[in-house]
Amino acid sequence: MTRRAAFQGAPGAFSQVAATQLLGEPLVAVPTETFEEVFLSVVNGKCGCAVIPIENTLHGSVHENYDLLLKYDLAIRGETYVRIVHNLIALPGVRFDAIRRAYSHPVALNQCRRFFEENPDIERTPFYDTAGSVRMLVEKNMRDAGAIASAAAARIYGARILKRSIEDDRQNYTRFFLLEKPKRRRKYSKPEGVKRFKTTVVFTTKNIPGALFRALSVFALRDLNLTRIESRPLRGKPWEYLFYLDFVGHADDTVSRNALGHLGELADMLRVLGCYPAAE
Amino acid sequence: MTRRAAFQGAPGAFSQVAATQLLGEPLVAVPTETFEEVFLSVVNGKCGCAVIPIENTLHGSVHENYDLLLKYDLAIRGETYVRIVHNLIALPGVRFDAIRRAYSHPVALNQCRRFFEENPDIERTPFYDTAGSVRMLVEKNMRDAGAIASAAAARIYGARILKRSIEDDRQNYTRFFLLEKPKRRRKYSKPEGVKRFKTTVVFTTKNIPGALFRALSVFALRDLNLTRIESRPLRGKPWEYLFYLDFVGHADDTVSRNALGHLGELADMLRVLGCYPAAE
Numbered sequence: 001m002t003r004r005a006a007f008q009g010a011p012g013a014f015s016q017v018a019a020t021q022l023l024g025e026p027l028v029a030v031p032t033e034t035f036e037e038v039f040l041s042v043v044n045g046k047c048g049c050a051v052i053p054i055e056n057t058l059h060g061s062v063h064e065n066y067d068l069l070l071k072y073d074l075a076i077r078g079e080t081y082v083r084i085v086h087n088l089i090a091l092p093g094v095r096f097d098a099i100r101r102a103y104s105h106p107v108a109l110n111q112c113r114r115f116f117e118e119n120p121d122i123e124r125t126p127f128y129d130t131a132g133s134v135r136m137l138v139e140k141n142m143r144d145a146g147a148i149a150s151a152a153a154a155r156i157y158g159a160r161i162l163k164r165s166i167e168d169d170r171q172n173y174t175r176f177f178l179l180e181k182p183k184r185r186r187k188y189s190k191p192e193g194v195k196r197f198k199t200t201v202v203f204t205t206k207n208i209p210g211a212l213f214r215a216l217s218v219f220a221l222r223d224l225n226l227t228r229i230e231s232r233p234l235r236g237k238p239w240e241y242l243f244y245l246d247f248v249g250h251a252d253d254t255v256s257r258n259a260l261g262h263l264g265e266l267a268d269m270l271r272v273l274g275c276y277p278a279a280e
Numbered sequence: 281m282t283r284r285a286a287f288q289g290a291p292g293a294f295s296q297v298a299a300t301q302l303l304g305e306p307l308v309a310v311p312t313e314t315f316e317e318v319f320l321s322v323v324n325g326k327c328g329c330a331v332i333p334i335e336n337t338l339h340g341s342v343h344e345n346y347d348l349l350l351k352y353d354l355a356i357r358g359e360t361y362v363r364i365v366h367n368l369i370a371l372p373g374v375r376f377d378a379i380r381r382a383y384s385h386p387v388a389l390n391q392c393r394r395f396f397e398e399n400p401d402i403e404r405t406p407f408y409d410t411a412g413s414v415r416m417l418v419e420k421n422m423r424d425a426g427a428i429a430s431a432a433a434a435r436i437y438g439a440r441i442l443k444r445s446i447e448d449d450r451q452n453y454t455r456f457f458l459l460e461k462p463k464r465r466r467k468y469s470k471p472e473g474v475k476r477f478k479t480t481v482v483f484t485t486k487n488i489p490g491a492l493f494r495a496l497s498v499f500a501l502r503d504l505n506l507t508r509i510e511s512r513p514l515r516g517k518p519w520e521y522l523f524y525l526d527f528v529g530h531a532d533d534t535v536s537r538n539a540l541g542h543l544g545e546l547a548d549m550l551r552v553l554g555c556y557p558a559a560e
Contacts, residue, residue, distance in 0.1 A: 029539060032374060034393075060343040060512070070543075106408060113314075128407045212509065213493070213500030220493030229492065229511050231339070241508075 004028045005055045005178075006041035006050040012131030012153025014082055016044050018176035019051040020152075021080045035064055036241070044177060049077070050113045056084070059107070059238070061230055064180055065177075066244055076103040076274025077189070078198055080177035083170075086112050087164040089154045090145035090146045096162050101125045103133035112148055115166040117277050122146070134159050188275040196278040198227065198252040201260070203267040211266075212243065218262040219247055222255050251275040282438035284308045287332040292411030294362055298456035299331040300333035300432075315344050319352045322459060329357070335455040336364070339387070341510055345457075346524055347360055349482070351554050356480055356554025357469070358458035360518045362536045363450075366392050366445040369414050373454040376442050379463045381405045383413035384428035392428055395446040402426070407549075414439050418498030456558070468531045468555040476558040478507065481540070483523055483547040491546075492523065498542040502535050 003023055007015035009031060016029045030047050032185070033040050041047040086108055100117075101123045109116075109124045116124055125145075127133040131253075133147035138157045146162060147153075154161050168190060183189070190197070204213035212231075219226055228246040249256040249275045251272055264270050283303055287295035289311060296309045310327050316551050320414055321327040332345045349356075366388055370379060381403045382396075384388070389396075389404045396404055405425075407413040413427035426442060427433075434441050436450045463469070469478070492511075499506055508526040527554035529536040542552045 009520060045396050060341045060510075063338060063340040106406070126386070128406055180494045184546055209503045209505040211498035212506060213496045216496060218494045225489040226492060230340075230510065280523035 002026045002028050003049065004030055005048040006030045006032055006038045007046040008032055008035050008038050009129050010132035010153075011148055012134060012156040013129060013151055014084060014174060015051050015053060015176065016131075017054070017150055017152050018080050018082045018174070019178075022051060022078050022176070023049070034171045035062075035068055039068050039074060039179070040184045042074055043072055044075060048180065050074070050179045051093055051176050052176050052179060054079075054177050055228075057173045058111070058161050058169060061244075063232065066202070066232070069179075069269070070242075073180040073182060074180040076177045076276055077180045079198065080176050080178075080277045081279055084111075084172040084174055085150065085160045085165050085166065086167040087146050087151055088132075088146045088166055089137070089149055089159045091137060091141065092158070092160050094143050094146075094160075094162075098144055099146045099162070101128070101145045102148055103127040103136065103145060105129050105133075105249060108148050111168055112166045114168050124147055130202055130253065131156070134232050138182070172222065175279075177274070179274075187272075190252065191277065195275040196248060197275055198236065198246050198278045199249055199251045199275045200246050200273040201255060201263070201270060202273055203245070203263060203270040204241065205263070205267055206242070207241070214266050215243065215263060218259045218266070224249055224255065224258050224259055236238055243278070246279065281310050282306045283329065284310055286310045286318045286327040287310055288312055288315050288318050288509055289331070289409050289517040290412035290433075292414060293409060294364060294430055294431055294454060295333060295456065296411075297332050297430055297432050298333070298360050298494050299458075300359050300499070301362065302458045303329070311333065315342075315348055319348050319354060319459070322328040322354055322461060328460065330354070330459045331456050332459065333454045334457050337358055337453045338391070338449065338453055341524075343512065346482070346512070349459075350522075350551070353462060355448050355535050356393055356457045356461040356556055357460045357557045358479065359480055359559045360456050360458075362456060362558055364391075364430050364447065364452040364454055366410075366446050366447040367431055367432065367441045368395070368426045368446055369417070369429055369436065369439045370442050371417060371421065371423055372438070372440050374426075374440075374442075378424055379426045379442070381425040383407040383425060384410050385413075388428050388441065391448055391452065392446045394448045395443070401418050405549075411436070411439045455559075457482075457530040457554070459554075467552075470532065473555065474527060474557040477555055478526050478535060478557045478558045479526070479529055479531045480553040481543070481550060482553055483525070483543060483550040484521065485523070485547055487521070495523070495543060498515060498539045498546070502539050504529055504539055510560070528558065 027102045073133035130149035132152040285299045410429035411433035414433040
């Protein structure tokens with residue numbers, strides 16, 4: 001049976017690109033309007049899995065998705081990185097010098113500042129999302145406008161790329177998670193041939209000096225390497241923080257299990273959000 | 281002489297609200313289009329100071345501004361928190377049932393989802409920024425549309441608030457920094473009567489297990505309390521990270537000086553971005 005993966009945005013969104021990277025073809029990518037709907041699609045069984053952006057090199061974490069990982073009981077089963085390439089896209093047959101406006105999400109427009117400086121006759125026009133702006137061009141048969149979006153969006157809507165890779169900064173990557181319902185029998189799968197796993201946890205500590213230091217000691221004293229840590233204020237509890245942490249290791253390995261047990265002693269709350277093959 | 285503070289956005293943006301909170305009146309708030317222009321305004325002496333958003337409770341860090349803090353040699357001299365309250369704003373005399381569209385930045389529109397669900401006749405219409413959408417209403421004399429923005433934006437453009445506080449989540453705060461040129465003689469000021477200071481630093485560590493743990497030990501072993509830590513991949517250097525860290529203490533206190541000296545031994549790069557009165 002073909003897998004169904006929920007993602008937020010219009011068809012052709014970068015989340016769909018990530019879903020194809022993670023799951024291959026054939027794949028039914030199911031678009032939703034909000035991130036919460038993405039999670040609910042898996043919770044209520046409408047989709048077997050979901051793909052969410054979690055972190056962008058230029059913009060940082062997608063905190064809404066970290067919150068939703070806490071709210072819903074889904075497991076992270078994979079990660080991937082997608083380079084964000086913005087293209088100027090128009091209807092077939094439309095020439096570059098016919099373009100008077102370019103539609104896209106404001107974040108994408110701002111990431112193509114140099115392009116607009118070099119082409120002052122093209123007006124930056126904000127729209128809801130990147131891929132959705134290509135769909136609008138096609139639906140309204142707009143022949144004096146372009147859209148800024150992924151190559152996948154051009155392909156899906158039968159539009160053409162007029163200028164490739166017009167983003168200012170090539171170091172623009174987004175990290176995506178693959179989510180599924182947690183398994184009952186065995187908590188973490190361990191596919192053969194995977195050399196390197198990552199485990200993502202979230203925990204809270206008491207607001208006392210050195211609390212984070214002690215929490216990190218459970219990894220440092222066992223030579224476990226952290227690849228990411230982020231703190232976030234706990235809503236409604238000033239001075240208390242949530243920590244999200246990724247470490248290299250499979251959650252069922254003895255050393256990881258011991259570290260997590262030790263962390264459980266120190267933390268007020270601890271949840272393993274998932275264990276998955278490392279993408280890099 | 282009246283102080284001049286640069287900020288990004290249109291007059292009435294939340295950054296201007298933060299500037300007034302930090303600096304009081306009289307104040308000349310100087311709008312710019314980009315965050316980089318905000319920094320340059322202070323570097324080239326056009327403005328004596330600047331106010332930038334650094335972190336939002338729902339959306340996380342404004343990484344672009346952390347990058348700019350590294351790129352330009354400005355000092356953090358203050359912090360403040362602004363609660364983000366979204367209001368439906370229209371021209372004077374326009375009644376609520378005349379509103380067919382509401383303009384705002386997509387992030388603001390998405391933070392008022394419940395309002396749009398309860399008012400399905402009002403179309404969500406993306407625009408560049410919150411305050412700028414109020415200005416547009418006024419400039420174009422739009423009597424069938426509203427804008428979603430701060431109360432300050434309504435006041436500045438002579439518009440009226442039709443519905444107050446239509447945001448879904450009241451726990452929506454943004455933290456702002458006040459920036460100035462660093463002083464030559466004395467690195468960090470210590471105003472009388474301030475009980476609590478914070479110091480913000482950025483550093484890199486070697487990518488070895490336990491590097492962050494050792495870095496944090498310089499604070500933990502001296503009972504210095506961290507209030508925020510965030511890691512970020514170093515651009516162009518996979519597997520190496522920048523850490524941003526806030527701790528409670530004045531950078532010129534002996535214990536802080538010792539901790540920073542110790543951190544300097546362990547870190548590849550260390551910079552104190554500023555020392556300032558703590559807002560909470």
